Amino acid sequence: MAQTSFELIARDGRARRGVIRTPRGEIRTPAFMPVGTAATVKGMMPESVAATGADILLGNTYHLMLRPGAERVARLGGLHTFMNWSGPILTDSGGFQVMSLAELRKLTEDGVTFRSHIDGSKHMLSPERSMEIQKLLGSDIVMAFDECPALPADRDRIAQSMRLSMRWAARSREAFGDRPGHMLFGIQQGGLEEDLRGESAEALKGIGFDGYAVGGLAVGEGQEAMFGCLDYAPGMLPEDRPRYLMGVGKPDDIVGAVKRGIDMMDCVLPSRSGRTGQAWTRRGQVNIKNARHADDPRPLDENCTCPACRGYSRAYLHHVFRAGEMISGMLLTWHNLHYYQELMAGMREAISDGRFEAFETEFHAMRAEGDI
Ligand SMILES: CNc1nc2c(CCNCC3CCCC3)c3nc(N)[nH]c(=O)c3cc2[nH]1
Numbered sequence: 001m002a003q004t005s006f007e008l009i010a011r012d013g014r015a016r017r018g019v020i021r022t023p024r025g026e027i028r029t030p031a032f033m034p035v036g037t038a039a040t041v042k043g044m045m046p047e048s049v050a051a052t053g054a055d056i057l058l059g060n061t062y063h064l065m066l067r068p069g070a071e072r073v074a075r076l077g078g079l080h081t082f083m084n085w086s087g088p089i090l091t092d093s094g095g096f097q098v099m100s101l102a103e104l105r106k107l108t109e110d111g112v113t114f115r116s117h118i119d120g121s122k123h124m125l126s127p128e129r130s131m132e133i134q135k136l137l138g139s140d141i142v143m144a145f146d147e148c149p150a151l152p153a154d155r156d157r158i159a160q161s162m163r164l165s166m167r168w169a170a171r172s173r174e175a176f177g178d179r180p181g182h183m184l185f186g187i188q189q190g191g192l193e194e195d196l197r198g199e200s201a202e203a204l205k206g207i208g209f210d211g212y213a214v215g216g217l218a219v220g221e222g223q224e225a226m227f228g229c230l231d232y233a234p235g236m237l238p239e240d241r242p243r244y245l246m247g248v249g250k251p252d253d254i255v256g257a258v259k260r261g262i263d264m265m266d267c268v269l270p271s272r273s274g275r276t277g278q279a280w281t282r283r284g285q286v287n288i289k290n291a292r293h294a295d296d297p298r299p300l301d302e303n304c305t306c307p308a309c310r311g312y313s314r315a316y317l318h319h320v321f322r323a324g325e326m327i328s329g330m331l332l333t334w335h336n337l338h339y340y341q342e343l344m345a346g347m348r349e350a351i352s353d354g355r356f357e358a359f360e361t362e363f364h365a366m367r368a369e370g371d372i
């Protein structure tokens with residue numbers, strides 16, 4: 001019996017419901033994966049993250065290799081022990097973060113050298129080093145080392161970048177080796193060019209991966225262009241493997257991506273915006289710092305069962321944000337992650353019941369534009 005597996009449970013149109021099984025636990029798909037960049041989902045205890053309904057969270061090769069160091073995390077028992085999260089962890093391969101965070105980057109066929117944005121120390125990442133770091137961290141789902149081109153980029157630049165990423169995907173697969181109980185995902189590139197997306201998908205299928213990510217999106221192209229790409233890109237990937245859309249997104253991005261065959265997503269939005277006072281609810285967004293909430297005794301969302309909505313008023317949340325109290329970011333992050341998980345659970349049920357279209361219609365009908 002393979003130690004990891006993906007089972008498709010139901011389909012509704014192109015939307016799919018499934019479960020990924022790993023030795024550290026099951027991941028119900030479609031799944032939203034909270035981001036734990038520096039070995040913590042900011043403002044949340046791990047048991048709180050689990051309480052929101054998350055089955056899996058994300059770690060970050062780039063941040064952890066710089067601080068506290070992958071070898072140190074390994075010496076301390078690996079990332080699960082280090083951050084007290086016993087469930088599955090997926091780690092990104094670091095290339096995307098280098099290109100968006102590091103200084104003095106130098107990109108060659110071999111990999112990328114860069115200086116830490118924390119202390120200026122010199123580092124390198126390559127497919128081989130990225131696989132080694134993700135193994136040291138002990139993550140259950142490992143991402144191939146890729147290059148995500150900054151947009152806008154001309155077609156030739158996108159083609160060259162995609163082909164480099166495909167050579168790196170082969171090296172990632174080779175360096176990953178045979179690790180029962182762990183999964184290696186390839187990452188499709190190709191920008192918004194359908195033929196290049198097809199070339200990338202064929203290259204990845206030729207190498208063979210346990211799952212496939214749609215990369216190179218959510219980099220400023222906008223929702224319409226992203227959905228246009230998702231109308232064909234996921235379908236190019238193997239039907240019987242999980243499909244992971246990287247870096248997405250707002251609630252309506254997520255519903256549209258699941259509709260188009262995506263099984264997994266990650267985004268810093270619910271946690272990052274929670275820390276800035278931005279609440280996401282089924283009826284739209286609430287900016288709790290807005291003065292109009294100062295005397296409002298109602299919860300953020302009457303129908304929400306999270307601790308922020310069960311125990312506190314908008315007036316209180318407004319106050320603690322204005323006062324800069326720690327509990328402000330904690331409560332809103334919890335609410336946002338809870339809401340995201342409720343959205344995923346609702347879609348999983350809707351797919352099983354064959355009523356995804358009705359779910360999507362109701363989702364949009366309830367969302368007022370602007371602040372509520
Ligand atoms: C926000 N938009 C976006 N993110 C992308 C990401 C990062 C996804 N999130 C990773 C977590 C964030 C910090 C810890 C891990 C991408 N990553 C890779 N490897 N390749 C992409 O094309 C790629 C593309 C992406 N687009």
Ligand SMILES: [Zn+2]
Pocket residue numbers: 300301304305306307308309310335338
């Ligand atoms: Zn709530």
